[in-house]
Every structure is written in structure tokens, then in C-alpha cells.
Amino acid sequence: MLKIDIHTHILPKNWPNLKEKYGYGGFIHLDHHKCGCARMFQDDKFFREIEANCWDPDVRLTECATHQVDVQVLSTVPVMFSYWAKPEDAYDLSRFLNDHIAGVVQQHPSRFIGLGTIPMQSTELAIKELERCVNELGLAGVQIGSNVNDRNLDDAAFFPIFEAAEKLGAAAFVHPWNMMGKELMPKYWLPWLVGMPAETSRAICSLIFGGVLERLPNLRIAFAHGGGSFPATIGRIEHGFDVRPDLCAVDNSVNPRKYLKQMYFDSLVHDPLKLKYMVDLVGADRIALGTDYPFPLGELAPGKLIETTAFSDEIKAQMLHGTALKWLNLDKAQFIN
Template sequence: MRHRRIAAEEAFATPEQLAAYRLLGESGWRDPDVQFWKGAVAGAFDDIVARLLDVGEGRVAAMDRHGIDVQILSLTSPGVQLFAPARASELARASNDLLAAAIARHPTRFAGLAAVAPHDPAGAVREMERAIGSLGLKGILINSHTDGRYLDEAQFLPVLEAAEAMAVPVYLHPRSLPEAAAAGYGAHHLNGGIWGYAAETGLHAVRLIMAGVFARLPGLRIVLGHLGEGLPWWLYRLDYMYKLQSRRIPRGANLLPSDYVRQNFWITTSGMNDADAVRFCIAKLGVERVLWAVDYPYQEAGEAVSFLNAMDLPAAHKRAIFGANAERLFGIAALEQAA
């Protein structure tokens, strides 16, 4: 049975963004994200860069080859968060305009998550109101820390309050660890997708829980890629240690960590084409919390389609993971409405 396939974590880039990255690389800044993009824009990953920049016919043709109906597009990591606040907000607005134009050209094939500059909280809220209210984007994506600062800190509260008030999800996407935390990951090239991304983004999610963010904002919805950046595997341990530590450490949360994960988080399969791991996450969180994604163009679409096609799951579960859960979470019109 053919289910509608909505890929929930699919990256794009803009020429202005990559030109700005090139200037950062030429400045000598040693940030790992800067150094990656310095090599990328110099030609080290020409095939990936070309696919990131294509938000038109070439991307749609690639989707058609693998039977992907919709991509939810977001500005590739680390987005605008490397730049000073005013410049970051300027780049976010420009990228959201480009994204909205691409969606307007292919309204049944693309949806989008807005870029914002979290270190410009007032500007980020204004851009959320514009991008979601006027441009029709479906949420926001934040690339984990900003200059080593995390969303549980008070300065970022207006952004999270706005997301809750607008009833849109925040996709918490990985980036390289901040410099102060990265030393132990560097010797064996671990500060990236192989390990560091999940460690850093999982830490960010746990910080939100332990700081009491969801006790204050119970309607806030967070999406984590890569099958939850490790959190589903740690629910028992988080709860056990939370109860043990709570005897001596004041906590802002009033439920167990696992309660918040099950109430306020959704996860996607991006970059995790592992059937056993997906079954585990379904058992821990419920099938309604699991969404399908490719992580295009960093992962291969064909593999992402094939692995879920081959899983021995009830048809209703496949339908939910492939597309129905994304329709509900992101407010994407169901197929009969979109037709």
C-alpha cells in the first residue's frame, strides 16, 4: 500500500548564506562549523552544495525518483546563528523569503520551517510572526546552541513563549559543540554527526526539561531528529537519577523527565534508518510521536524510503510515520484537502 511520504528534516541553503560562511572561513575563525563550510564552499562537497541550493525542479525530480511527496525544508545548519544578532536576523528574513517563494512555486511538494536568530529574541519573535503568519511557514528550526548559550536561559524565553502561543513546533537541530565543550571530541573527529551532534543536541533537550521550561510552557512542542538524539534510550536512567538528585537539588520540573519527553517531544527518523531502533522508539514514545525524514541531501533518500517500506509494521503505523503524524504536527493539509 502506498502511503503519503512527508520528509520532515530536509535542508536547503541560500547563496547569500554560503557567501557569508565563506567570509567567516577566510577570517580564520576556528569554529568547527565555520571550518566545515570553508571547505564546502571551496569545492570539497560540490554535489551536496548543489543539492542544497536547488529548491526547484531538480529537487522535485529527486523526490519523484524515490516517491517522496513533500519535503519540509529548513535552512541548513548552523543557519544564521554564527552571525552577530542584526546580521543573523537579516539573513533569516532573506532565507525565509526565498523559502516561501520556493513553496509558492511548488505548493503541494514543499513546506517550510522558518529560520530565526535566537540571540536577537525580539527580532526572532517578529520574524516568527511574519514567517508563520504571513508567509505560511509551519514552525521554526533552531540549530541547538548559539555561542554556547542554550534555550533554557532566560534571554531566549520570548522565542519559546511565541512558539507556544502560535502553536507551532520548534525543531531543535544539531550543530557542532561549543568550543568550551569540544576538546574531548576533536582527537578522533567525533565533533559531528558521528557522535558530537547527538551528544550536544540531547544535552540541549535535557536542559530544557530540567530547567522547568515545559512546566512553564506546557504547550511547547519540540522536534528532535535522529530518533530523539539518544533520549528514548535514556528515559529510565534520566528518571532514576532525577529522583535521586531531587533530594538535594531544586528542580523547575514537576514531572519526571520521561513524562515531558512523551508529552512535549516528537522525533524523526532522519539519518537513522534502523528498523530495530524505530521499533524501540515506538514502544517507548508511541507511534504518534515518530515522524519520517531523510536528512536530504546529507543522507540518501532511497535508503530512507526502503528501510521503512520493508519494516514489518501495521499499515496504520506506516501511514502515521510516513506522513499523517507530520500532517498533524506541522499543520500540513491532508492529501484529500491538498488535492
């Protein structure tokens, strides 16, 4: 059964010293301190350690073979978004990262699909790079963050970007990052365990209540980590909409539950009961295999949750590849040898 993983991250093995190139700090650099391992630093602050599977396509393909993953959708590591940087510098870095992803896809067109990154802090430059990603590089769409410098995704500056994505037929993948309240959660990895799910719900609610999804019904947008806390709290969100329309329905008078069948979600929920709930809530045709490869908080045996949960073969096939193809607007035939 064809298996497409829509949520995987990749980096180039090397890139220029961005602090020297742009003249100020805050950017990520790699320290290849031993064979097959590198430390990610933001200036002098350690961020995380990565291995060769984060940059070497051959290592990725070997690990894909182990888990019978046929296709990976590649996107950058969110810390590389650099929305805080000067727009022209984030644009330049986006081009570099997107050229790298496009190159990997060109080398293995039946094994990888690419999503670009765009400088969301500049509407003009973001649209310019989005158009290049789709029209010149042949990428399927873009990955964006759950907020942009603490601005929610319903901000008027972002609407033209989403509108351009809809017109281009580009898939959009929203990934949590820069988690709100992280300063208040310094222990226990809470920004990743608590903040990330809340971040995704923040993004979804902003797009719903802000009327973005209502105005762009053909925008193919997916959310990481099973939509975070949003699916589990849709009842509360809907109830709030019903009882306090003066607060919730100020920009969009449509019940938020309507949009459950307008969004896509990856399957990264780590719990068979939650996955069953998601299928009941939105349908298998809205859920696609996603693992957050190659990071440890992801699904370490890609597809296992779907394959070992009590679903019919038809529903499993839908989540393992059918939904991904629908979201990406791609043909299954190009990935079957």
C-alpha cells in the same frame, strides 16, 4: 501512501558576500567550482561539498519522485544559523534565507513546506522574525539549534521565543549543531557520530529540567535524529531525577518521563530495532519520517526504514505522514492531487 519528510535542508544557489556586507568574517560562502557542485567555505576553511539537490527545487523533485516522497519540509543548513554574529546581521541573513524558502514553497505549495530560521542571540529580533515567518511568509514554523553560543535552551532569554511559538501555533524543529566537546574529537567524524546525539539530548534535558515544556504544554516541538541519545538514556535520566532531585529537580519537580508524549521526533535512527524501541517508547504518533536530505549521514532511501520494518500499515502511515501533519498542524487534503 502519502510520504512527508520533515527533515530536509536547502540553500539558495547564491547569496551576497557576507564578509563584505557585514564587515567581518565567519560566514559561509559557496564556490560553484563545477556544474552541479559547490564547495561550502567558512572564510577560507572548507566545510563540505554540496550538489545541485541542495539548491535546485527541480532536482529535488526529481529525486523525490524516485523515492516516492510527496512532500519535503525545508529548513536551512544549521551552519547558516550564525548565532555567533552580530544580532542585526544574523537577523538580516535570516530574512534572506526565509524569503528564499518561502519563495520555493510558493512555487510548489503542494510539494514543499517551509521552516524559517531566527536570530536566537536576540530575543526581540528572534520573535520579530518568527512572527514574520508565520504571519507574512506562511511558513509552518522554525528550525533552531540545540544550543545558542553554548547557552542551553532553558536559558531565560529563550523562553519568550518558545512562548511566542506556542501562541502563534508554530512548529519548532531542534537540530544539533556546534557540538560540545568537538575540539576533543578531531578524528573519525566523531563530532557527527558522537557529539550530535549528545547535543540533542542536551537540548531535550535542558527543556525538561528547565521547566520549559512544563510551562508550554502546547508547544509543538520536534527533535532531529530520533532525539539523539535521549530515548536510549531516558532510564538513566529518570533514575538521576529520582535519586538526586537536589541536582536534577531544582527548576522542575515533574518526572522527565512525562514529556515523552509531549515531544515529536524524526525517524532518522538507521536501525530497525531502534525504531521499534522508539515506537514502543513514545508511540508512532510522535515519530515522523525525517531523512536529513540531501546529506550522506541521512537516510539515503527515504522511508525505507519505516517501510521495511515489521509494522502494521496503520503505524507505517502514521510515521510516513500522519505525525508530520499533526506536528505541522496541516491538513492532508492540501497535499493530495
